[in-house]
Amino acid sequence: MGLSTATTAVSEAIKLCVFDSRRGQQEGQELDKILFFYPADLPFTKQLYIIGLSEGLVTFTRTFSPEAACEVIEAEKHSHVFFEAEPYIYGWFWYSFVVEKNKEVQATWRMDALQKLLKEIHSLFLMFHGPIRLLLEKQPSGEVSRSHLYSFIMDYLSDFLVGKKLQLPSFVDCLKERGTVHMLTIGRDAAIEVQALVRTLDSCIGNALCHSLILFQDLLVSTSLSPEDTTNLFSYAVLRLTPSVLSSSASSWSYLIRGNTVSHVTQHGGNVGNRVIRPLQHGKWSKGKDGFLETDIWGMEASGRVNSTPKIWPFQTEKQMYLYVHQHKSLTLILLVPASSIPNGEQGISIIRQYFLENAYLKIMTVxxxxxKGWGGENAYHVGGYRYLLIDGDRQISRASPPGKVTTLTKESLLAMSKLREKIDLEKSRAKQDGVGEEKEVEVTIRAKNNAWVISRITRRKELYMVLEKANETVLYASDMVEKFSNRYCNGAFSLD
Structure with missing residues (x-):
């Protein structure tokens, strides 16, 4: 019998914090160290204890590993997961999960998945708000930084709320990979049309270098951005912009933002009012008559007649760029235009839209x-008889069995795969520290308690994870199934020959 994510019980003992280790060094100023804390209604004494413990752990581990930041500490009762953000001078900003262990609750978090969640939070925050260090330089008291971080992270966490509980990615998500994009495979004719459209989009402002991202449904079709910026924009689009998201009836306001938590931010974090940009709020994007998506998240233009065009900070350009989003049926087009190339404000923005509709619209319809015509639906990439996850580390791309197919797996199979991935994560971490990460090759095949085969193969920055249930009991059969999959769907990348 399959296992649904919604039925997984999760401990409430989860804490997430962001702290600046440079701040709060003098007696009476300890609270300055806290930039974000969840749950916000936890007494300050406990918040300071947890952050002090986290800071002590990362400082202590620096003694033994000066070049590599601490990532995970396993204690008897808690797991501590760290992510070092903006390490211009190491030890500044840290994100930390503190997760209580409870053997009676089948949560079984994989630490690498939790760390990637922290990394995604910060990467998206950078894209919309810029570095935390710059916010603190502009406003040293930290009120602005806390307001931005609080609103942003709480809006992000609203996607993980089940009732009143925060449900983090657990063993049921072991055949998913955060921080990767999902590509649409297209034929030659379609690829030619897509390239023609991309050239039109990227040349929308004379000599200014524009960038574009094209999605069909929830899959990436084309990008002219770096892998890191592509991942960030793809993640945001899937969270808030695609047709499936816009048509959903998701709540636009988490109960966590109300009540005591707001008063806490007012006391220690500043205003959380309309002046704080909240790009992760639900239900704040809508499709206009011309196909462009509109939002009031960024406020209004000086004229007061139209909504301000969003601006983001791509890592690739390190300059602010306008974010235009156009949607035509299942196609979503994201266009980035340098803010410095549009000096005329509202008038310049209208010119961009007009150019887009006049020069790109027919190409959009063709694409x-x-x-x-070539779309096979959400099960288009399902490989009969397999449940798998395929990761290309160089391009930050992953492909996996559809969620509906994964839910047919038993709990025993998913737990076994999650534990296997934990071991692989540890091997990859050791290889990275030894400087042989790219050359590391791993092959593991395990027979689970329910007699399912749980398999992992890693070679040349490519990873394959596979679960075979109701399979032959011999390891030769499992190996043969992987060989067939590798030769037919991966160009032999995971073959042993």
Whole structure:
């Protein structure tokens, strides 16, 4: 019998904090160290204790590993997961999960997955708000930084709320990989049309270098951005912009933002009012008559007649860029235009939209038509008889069995895969520290308690994870199934020959 994510019980003993180790060094100023804490209604004494413990752990481990930041500490009762953000001078900003262990609750978090969640939070925050260090330089008291971090992270966590509980990625998500994009495979004719469209989009402002991202449904079709910026924009689009998201009836306000938590931010974090940009709020994007998505998250233009165009900070350009989003049926186009190339404000923005509609619209319709004809639905990439996750580390791309297919796996199979991935994560971490990460090759095949085969193969920055249930009991059978999969769907990348 399959296991649904919604039925997984999760401990409430989860704490997430962001702290600046440079601040709060003098007696009476300890609270200055706290930039964000969840749950916000926890007494300050306990918040300071947890942050002090976290800071002590990362400082102590620096003694033995000066070049590599601490990532995970396993204690008897808690797991501590760390992510070092903006390490311009190491030891500044840290994100930390503190998760209580409870053997009676089948949560079984994989620490690497939790760390990637912390990394995603910070990467998205950078894209919309810029570095935390710059916010603190502009406003040293930290009120602005706390307000931005509080609103942003709480809006992000709203996606993980089940009732009144925060449900983090657990063993049921072991065949998913955060921080990667999912590509749409297209034919030659469609690819030619897509490239013609991309050239039109990227040349929308004379000599200014624009960038674009094209999605069909929830899959990436094309990008002219770096892998890191592509991952960030893809993640945001899937969270808040795609047609499936816009048509959903998701709540636009988490109960966690109300009540005591707001008063806490007012006391220690500043205003959380309309002046704080909240790009992760639900239900704040809508499709206009011309196909462009509109939002009031960024406020209004000086004229007061139209909403301000969003601006983001791509890592690739390190300059602010306008974010335009156009949608045509199942096609979502994201266009980034340098803010410095549009000096005329509202008038310049209108010119961009007009150029887009006059020069790109017919190409958009052609691409939509070709992609729709070749679209096989959400199960288009399902490989019969397999439940798998395929990761390309160089391009930050992953492909996996559809969620509906994964839920047919038993709890025993998913737990076994999650534990296997934990071991692989440890091997990869050791290889990275030894400087042989790219050359590391791993092959593991395990027979689970329910007689399912749980398999992992890693070679040349590519990873394959697979679960075979109701399979032959011999290891030769399992190896043969992987060989067939590798040769047919991975160009032999995981073959042993």
């Amino acid at each position: 939509e038509e070709k992609l729709s």
